[in-house]
Amino acid sequence: IEDGADRLEHLVGNLLDMSRLQTGTVNPLIREIDLDEVVPMALGGVPEGSVDLDIPENLPMVTVDKGLLERAVANVVENAVKYSPDRTRVLVAASAMGDHVELRVVDRGPGVPDAAKDRIFEPFQRYGDAPRGAGVGLGLAVARGFTEAMDGTLTAEDTPGGGLTMTLTLRAAV
Structure with a gap:
């Protein structure tokens, strides 16, 4: 019952977020933060020991909305964990690239063909045989x-x- 309630809460949250995005009512509160403030918080929805973190201490701060970034990272990491083979850890790594910071979420799952890579970002889209409990394609x-x-x-x-790497590219703080 508790797992079902958690999945329902996550689904409703994603539905509300998608509604806000489609109506243009997302108003980010941009400020400078360290990725190591946000990324560990975003991992709360995945099983312990399913993710390896590689976020260097000397990484520049990023200019983002902390809450929006946490939700984005959580959705990407949860998706990667769902599609990864059992006992295969997902890597979440960050690096500086000029005036940007890249946060990569690397899995060893089945991957996605090039023709479907943009489609997986559309609402209500899932690629291939989604694992049990994979959601409705909003994350x-x-x-x-x-x-x-x-x-x-x-x-x-x-x-x-083999697998899929999702790359979030964010502005580095000046």
Whole structure:
């Protein structure tokens, strides 16, 4: 019952977030933060031990809305964990790239063909045979919408050796 209630709460949250994105009522409160303030908080919905973190201490701060970033990261990481083979950890790594910071979520799941990479970010879209409890296909749409509301990007690319890498590109603080 508790798991069902948690899934329902997550679904309702994503539905409300998608509604806010589609009506243009997302108003980010942009400020400078450290990724290590947000990313660990975003991992609350995944099983302990399913993610490896690699966020360097000397990484520049980013200019984002803390709440929107936490939700975007949570949705991307939860998706990666769902599609990863059992006992295969997802890597969440960050690095500075000029005036941007990239946060990569790397899984070893089945991956997504190039033709479907943009479609997975559309509302109510899931690729292939979704695992049990995979949701209704809103998580990545919300993640991309929130990332773009903060002037960032969220893209999908193949993981070398198999899987999918989601890259959130955020503005570094000056």
